[in-house]
Amino acid sequence: MIHVQNRELVVPGQLIAEGDYQVYEGAFREGKQVYASVVGLADVRGQNIRIIPLQGRYIPKRGDVVIGVVVDSHHSGWILDINSPYIGNLFVSDLLRRKVDLVREDISQYLGMDDVVVAGIKEVNERMRVQLEAGEPGMGRVEGGKLVEISPMKVPRVIGRKGSMLNTLQNVGECRINVGQNGRIMVWGKNPRMTNAVIEALFMIEREAHTSGLTDRVHLMLEKIKSGGK
Amino acid sequence: MEKPEKLIVDGKRLDGRAPDELRPLKIEVGILERANGSAYVELGANKVLAAVYGPREMHPRHHQQPDTAVLRCRYNMAPFSVEERKRPGPDRRSVEISKVTREALEQVVFLKLYPRSVIDVFIEVLQADAGTRTAGITAAAVALADAGVPMRDIVSSIAVGKVDGTIVLDLTNDEDQWGTTDMPIAMVPRKKLITLLQMDGHFTGEEFKQALDLAFKGCEQIYDAQRQALREKYAIKRGNKK
Amino acid sequence: MNMYGIVSSVKRDYIADLARQGKRVDTRMLDQFREVSVESGPIKSAQGSARVKIGKTQVLAGVKLEHAEPFSDRPDNGVLIVNAELLPLASPTFEPGRPDENAIELARVVDRGIRESEAIDLEKLVIKSGEDVWAVFIDIYALDHDGNLIDASALAAIAALLNVKLPEDEAWTLPEFPLQKKPVAVTVAKINGKLMVDPRLDEESVMDARITMTTIEDGSICAMQKGGIGYFSREELEQAYELARAKAAELRAKLG
Known part of the structure; x- marks a missing residue:
């Protein structure tokens, strides 16, 4: 019942x-x-x-794609903040997808402090130690673009049903978007005005996540900004 | 003020309440920007803020528990919250209240979901008129829910006591000071399980039972207000706004 | 962090399983204290002192009487101050330094029992209103921690007050120390749904919660304190009260 x-x-x-x-x-x-x-x-x-x-922090799950920021390094890899109670560990071999001779190679050439990285969650053990991987296409160090942070609980709304919201944002907003499950979102666009409009739209989605008709409103808003500027 | 001759006249208390009546209660949810969860409670002249940070990484590291999150609570009074300025920082009273507050809340939180992390609960009393520890627990429970921390229930808390030989709900400072007995209590309302109980003053066995009855009644009202406040904050808004 | 120490999970299960059957590790009944002894006046440098042993738990309480200024809001009252120290010599889990939350809670629970029962007639301890009063310092020293420090401490405090020798000071004019009641604390632990008095250390380390009820001679309650993260139902509280009242009478008889 x-x-x-x-x-x-x-x-x-x-x-x-x-x-x-x-x-x-x-x-x-x-x-x-x-x-x-x-x-x-x-x-x-x-x-x-x-x-x-409707609220809460991001808890890492195997298979999720997240966007991390490098906060520390050691001889065989990096520590990433993944906007979670837990940090992510990225070994150099899981970034380059090959064996690395740590004596010969200086790994600091691959990632440095504050670098933004798109990574997959490879493994989470019962103590919540998180292993990342970033060797797949579309993963690894982020070049250019803008980083936006919203509540991780609002991420499903940014993607929308069958990706509808994300399609609207990318197509109407004329940009490429990579959404991390941890509430961090990368936005790349050629037109700065539209990029800013998309960022504005992302915050609007976060604010109004539990209202209906949101995709239409986002569509309208982006169209308006687009036509207004041409 | 001088001790009044009577604290209850014709069945009414000094502020006009019946013995089993709460002071006006207001609960607001999510009023702090940076905290993961927050709540503000006004109960009569009490003004209490609670903020929740976490689950987040535990520092220092050696305080991490490998299989569970740790709940930390800090109850603190603002220097200007009471008649005579309170010296800032923890005193013995606030250390004890912080401890029993943690013990009142810990039972309902699913701490095992977040190994090695910490959930911090900060309670700040901005204006005090007796019953600040219970108002703090009431606020903290709502703030935990607002932070999205999974819980079995929302802990509710209130004080009962004895004034002029009558068992009363929700004592004011005058009643606490000039009355006989103060008994703060917190419970898991759904199952009527008591997670905080302190008492000082005088109760016979029979009065203790009466006081428990009244405390259950009071907590039920607090519980309703807590849930109502959360629902209002998160209610789905239909149609276009703004 | 945990003053009760670590008990192996095997022992934990054993104690919890025994409790379910209404039994205890040392074969006591659920409503049975360990052997309780009260030694009066072991410390001659204090105005009053007592050493209480409950099983292997040992607590020493010392009373000092000194001149003091009254609190501004209580010009016509003597001052009562209770302090408790969990000495590093009493347990491997106790550390030197400022009193932690456990020591503070212990002191405050003992304090409330004495203060709220008006065991000491503080109004009689005024030398000059608003200026000079007697301060009663009760210092509780935990010497050996094998559980139930609260009951041992509260009992030691009252025993030490009963032992007070009148100060040789011309300001002291009372014929005797104004002790008018004997509040006694009884702590009831809950393990696996069963209530029991006087938890031993290993029982404390597995208990879900405890409730301390301090009662006076007529059986009425003057202070209560719940501890631990577990909970009590209403029925359990009423049962705990009956236990506390009955056991307090037994302990009070030890005071002589």
């Missing part, structure tokens, strides 16, 4: 359902009862219950 509407706003401790449900993030079970553990939107699909959180 379900006690909430789908997409209903729930708060910690609120009873969501009673019965044999599969419980995912944002919810927990006590006997037959399923409760919310976070403020969020109830997402009930068949026998599966989860709560889409």
Whole structure:
């Protein structure tokens, strides 16, 4: 038996359902009862219950793509801030995808402090030690572009249903966008005015993430700025 | 002020409340920009702010716990929050309150989800009129929810006591000072489990039971207000805004 | 951080499992204290002193009486100050330095028991209103920590107050030290859903929570303090009160 509407706003401790449900993030079970553990939107699909959180920090998950900033280095790699309670470790071999002779090669030529890096989460162990990899195409050190940081919980809204929001941003905004699951977003564009408009749009999405009709509004806003300037 | 002859006249307290009545309560959510979560509580003349930072990396490192997050709480009073200026910084009272506050909240937080990290709760009393520790816990619980920290429930807290031989809810400073007994309490409302209990003064066994009854009633009202405040903050706004 | 030390998980499970069966590691009943002894006046340099042993836990309390200025908001009251030290010699987990939150909590719980029961008639300790009063300093020294420091400390404090020798000072005019009540603290620990009095150190290290209730002669409560991250239900609190009241009478009898 379900006690909430789908997409209903729930708060910690609120009873969501009673019965044999599969419980995912944002919810927990006590006997037959399923409760919310976070403020969020109830997402009930068949026998599966989860709560889409509206707040919270990014917790690394294997397979995620994140955008990190180099904060330290050691003889075999770098430490990256990934906008999370946990730092990311990137070994030079996971950046270059080859064995590196650390005696002969000076790895500081590949990455330096404050460099921005697009990386994948290769492994997270139970102690939350995070290993990154950045050798795949589209990963590695970021050249140019602008870095934007929003709440990681709003990232799904930036992507939109089947990527609709992201398509709007890129096509209408005339730029290339790389979205990290950790709330960091890279924006590259040729036209500075449109790049700024896209950044403006990203903050608007963050602010108004739980309103409806957002994609249309973003579309309208970008079109307006585009036509206004020509 | 001088001790009044009576603190309860014709069933009404000095501020006009009935014995089982809360002071006006206001809860605001997410009022601090930098904190991961925050809340502001006004209960009568009490003004209390709570901020949550984290989960974040634990410093110093040797305080990290390999299999769980650590909850840290700091209760502090502003020097200007009380009649006579309070010397800044922790005193024995605030150290003790910080400890029991942590113990009141820790039970409901899913700390195991965040190994090696720390969740910091900062409570600042800006204006005090008795019941600041319970208002602080009430605010902290909301701030934790606002930070997106997973919890089993929202801890609610209030004080009850004895004034002129009557069991009353939510004592003012005058009632605390001139009354007989003060009993701050915090609970996990959904299951009615008590996570903070302190008391000083005088209760018979029977009065203690009455006081518990009243505390449960009070916490229920606080709990409703906490959930209401969170819902208001996060309510889905339909249609075009701005 | 944790004053109760580390108990191996094997022992933890063992204690918790015993508790479920209503048993304890040292074969005591759930409502049974370890052996309690009160030694009066071991320290001659103090006005009053007492050493309390509860099982292997040992606490020394010393009382000093000194002239002091009254607090500005209480010009016609003597001053009561309780301090507790968790000495490094008492446990491998105690460290030298300023009192930590455990020492502060201990002192404040003992303080509240004495203050709130009005055990000492502080109004009688005024020498000159607003200027000169007697200050009663109670210093609690934990010597050996094998659990239940709160009850041992509270008992030692009252025993030391009962032991006070009148100061040889012309300002002292009272025929006796104005002690009018004997508040006694009893701590009830909760392990695996079972309540028990006087937790030993290994029991403290696995307990979910504790509640200390300080009662006076007529069974009424003058102070309470819950500790630990666990919780109590209403029924458990009422049960704890019955235990505390009964056990306080037993402990009070040890005061002679």
